Amino acid sequence: MREESIQKTDEEIAKLVQSGKVDFFEILIERYEEKIKRYSRKFLSNHRDIEDVVQEVFLKAYKNIQSFDPKKKFSSWLYRIAHNELVNLLKKKSHFSFIDLDVFLPYLSHDEHLEEKIDRQKMQKIIDQCLDKLEPKYREPIILYFFENLSYQEISDILEIPVSTVGVRIKRAKEKIKNFCQKLGYKYE
């Protein structure tokens, strides 16, 4: 099974699981466990909470795998489940805002490729220092973009918001981070 799956894409493996070859699900866990853990860690500090979220994400993914469309990206689908889990958990802890005006009005699309000019590693370091100061709605797109290296389109699929809103949130998040960093005395260029 292992040799057979090395060359296969996530979507091909998910298709095998859908067809009844459930053992292949193990490969998907191996490929994504650390990523989902890293993603959860940006919102949660308790080790036990993080482990519970990761476990729940994969159990839900298995339970609902027949709803996955193999023509789409498996990673976006799995991150969407993780997003829902984290939102539910943060709602319980009252850290999540229900009102979201960002998705109401249309925005001019923000150029994604401009971000590529910035050194991602450098940016990651800066963001990491001030991340906990950001509200979850800004924290999430910026984590997905700078730490998980996902595109605006993928982030839009995960958060189920328009691509233009993703651009606006990343832009606003960077402005907020800049302010926080300056207040804290960190250098932001």
Added chain:
Amino acid sequence: MNEEEKKSIKERILEKIKSNQVKMRPKIYFLLKTVFIIAGVIFFLFLTAFLVSFIHFHLRVSGLWYLPSFGLKVFGIYLRSLPWLLILSILFLILILEILSKKFSFVWKRPLIYSLLAIVFIIILGTFIFEKISIHQRLLLEAQTGKMPPPFSPIYQRFGMPKFKDFHRGMVEKITEDGFLLRELSGEQFNVIPSKEIKFLFEKIKEGDSVVVVGKREDSKILAIAIRKIDDRFRIFERRIHGFPGLK
């Protein structure tokens, strides 16, 4: 640390899958879920359009529709008399429609304002169709003639023939020396006495006219501060006597 905690996340997940503690949902489950959501959207669109057309019908029948033309002096009465429960129900239904339609990627990929406008447009279109087929006139008549089942009949009667404290809608039955006799939809009769300021309006009114009257009620008298002749497009009084033409 117990045995369960020592296991890796992967081991725990696989154990739950292998022991059938977690089962894969079949494809038909997701297919049915989508069908239910689509059916739900259609049902709520239909229901919302029905309620909007009902409010419009209620405003016309009660005469409330004509109140804003009396100006600011009756605006308070107008606001108090609006069917707020129905209006709030419609806003709630629009919220449900927005939540349901956001399950589809073609909706959430665009700003919320677009889907909201699309929902409002479909509701207006549905309202227009309901009005074209005179559905509420027919249903009100069914309620009045006892053909409508009990849970719905009183609701229809209540909204179809509303009563307001300082606002009356009816037909001029007889012109008297100091005013006219007004018969309301409920059958009650009042002696309407117009104030000096609106005396000139009273001269234009003749027997058989449909009117709306604003004024304080004192026993069987109404001291009118505003009167307006209205176009009885629903022929409420005529229907009460002869039934709705075209309804078998």
